[in-house]
Amino acid sequence: MADVNRGNRPLSPHLQIYRWQIPMLTSILTRITGNALIVSAVLVVWWFLAAATGPDAFATADWVLTSWVGDVVLSLSVLGLWYHFLAGIRHLIYDSGRGLDLPTAEKLGWACLIGSVVLTAITLIIV
Numbered sequence: 001m002a003d004v005n006r007g008n009r010p011l012s013p014h015l016q017i018y019r020w021q022i023p024m025l026t027s028i029l030t031r032i033t034g035n036a037l038i039v040s041a042v043l044v045v046w047w048f049l050a051a052a053t054g055p056d057a058f059a060t061a062d063w064v065l066t067s068w069v070g071d072v073v074l075s076l077s078v079l080g081l082w083y084h085f086l087a088g089i090r091h092l093i094y095d096s097g098r099g100l101d102l103p104t105a106e107k108l109g110w111a112c113l114i115g116s117v118v119l120t121a122i123t124l125i126i127v
Contacts, residue, residue: 022109023102029113030087033080040077043070078123083116 018024043065050061064070090108093099099108 026109082119
């Protein structure tokens with residue numbers, strides 16, 4: 001039987017209604033960086049396979065990964081790696097039952113965001 005009450009049900013709120021908060025942003029960024037790290041891993045594996053295949057294949061892969069686009073992608077990969085690492089630590093804190101109140105969750109979110117930028121800068125300066 002068709003749903004006769006279809007028009008009277010409330011609609012789910014959309015993202016435009018919600019006020020953006022740091023825990024919400026960090027949760028979304030954790031998912032995005034996780035997926036982006038898969039792409040980065042594929043690029044690095046391609047580079048290693050090209051090195052094992054021969055000089056022509058390696059020259060092509062090395063040209064792509066050392067171009068300005070490759071430098072940007074790999075630099076952003078370092079940022080994503082540090083962010084994902086810090087977000088994992090934050091989730092371990094959450095799993096222990098700590099930091100679940102909103103002020104602490106916001107501080108941990110800011111620590112992930114700022115910490116990942118600082119650690120990325122240190123990594124790129126050292127490397």
